[in-house]
Amino acid sequence: MVRWNMKEESERVHYSLNFKLYAQDKFFGPGVAQLLRKVDETASLRSAAADLKIAYSKAWNMIRTAEKSLGYDLLIKKVGGKHGGGAQLTPEGRAMLDKYTAFEKAIYQSADVMWGKIFPEFAVTGSDTLAPQVETIEHASIGVGAILMASGFSRRMGYNKLLLNLGEGSVAEHILDQIQRQRYAAVTVVSQYAEILEMARQRGFLSVMNKQADEGKSSSIRLGLKTMAKIEEIKGYIFFTGDQILLSDELLERLRNTFITHPDKIIYPEYEGKFGSPVIFPADLAPELVSLKEEQGGRFVADQHSDRLLPVPVQPGWQGLDFDCPEDWEKVRQLWNYRKQDNGKHLDKE
Structure with missing residues (x-):
């Protein structure tokens, strides 16, 4: 009988990329993108922070840091909504999130190809x-x-x-x-x-x-x-x-x-x-x-x-x-x- 070794599979050699955007300092990366997606889902920065298990003050700091470097608002306050008030993405914020997501996907697709070519002994596929x-x-x-x-x-x-x-x-x-x-x-x-x-x-x-x-x-x-x-x-x-x-x-x-x-x-x-x-x-x-x-x-x-x-x-x-x-x-x-x-x-x- 074939036994499925979950531990063995989880330890298979693989790679991971974590790219961020910088001005003078880091201002936008996976964490900010994930936070914006949660705000878009919950219509509330407070709820988004709670779902992601980060402090509300930290969430606001992440948004403000990104807004300062970009020169425009990512969120606007919203009256009403699921939680009696909240936030929503600005058009500029949504465009920024979409661009970051598209760039992220393109980077991984390119990296997947190189991973398969350079490390074929580790790659299950070209998209590992x-x-x-x-x-x-x-x-x-x-x-x-x-x-x-x-x-x-x-x-x-x-x-x-x-x-x-x-x-x-x-x-x-x-x-x-x-x-x-x-x-x-x-x-x-x-x-x-x-x-x-x-x-x-x-x-x-x-x-x-x-x-x-x-x-x-x-x-x-x-x-x-x-x-x-x-x-x-x-x-x-x-x-x-x-x-x-x-x-x-x-x-x-x-x-x-x-x-x-x-x-x-x-x-x-x-x-x-x-x-x-x-x-x-x-x-x-x-x-x-x-x-x-x-x-x-x-x-x-x-x-x-x-x-x-x-x-x-x-x-x-x-x-x-x-x-x-x-x-x-x-x-x-x-x-x-x-x-x-x-x-x-x-x-x-x-």
Whole structure:
């Protein structure tokens, strides 16, 4: 039996960057950026400081120091709000935060490439650092990490189905964008295809090159879980395949919210009375998932814990459709086009 050594994974050689902006002295860095994001979320500097476990006076000092160096206000006082008064970002403050975040992401993407080239013996992938994901974990979907398994061979399709055109991008781009909208605590994309991994990196996701794809879906599960093993905040993992383009955002939100209220349960969508994907597994089942062999999937583990299964009924049931051959693709694509034409107003109720 394969045993998952969490300590061994957490001690794997990796790198971390921590960049800051200076005038004469440091005035803007990860701490200020995180504080501004919290203010944007809570509409209160006091609440933001409390959530981040720093003194209110220290929070104000951080903001004032940055404002002095920048020459403009980052926050303005707000009357009313959740806590009877608070603060909000100024247009200049929001622009500064957006620029810093974009620069941070670009720096990590460049560093990831060099890390993989210069230290290939240490790199699981070209994107080995967890820092960008961990930095904003408080603002993400609490406790749920997402893993996209995109290593299949598409043999029956005769072509990489993730690269099929949906009109405004590929299947893979649609799936990745939908996952991004959910703001999971962390996202890992496992694939044997460089173009898919590049799409993941462009969205700030962790990416893992799967060199054992011929071992079956268990290899993607194993690599995805081990890559996120260091993120203690994750209490559950949701597993996506790359060919369910009809899932609604509302369904994904229901799955996540059900898990948040029942974190000890295996949460799955029930399509017309049948077990379906994507499934959220509690983190304590990770060792069993890592131990899966060849084409065994999460359903194998779920069947061993029938007392922990909690279904989320889904209507319409066709949201769970996937495709493995041209005939399936044509059916799914037609449903996709019909729903897009009426914005889901009628089809999603059928």
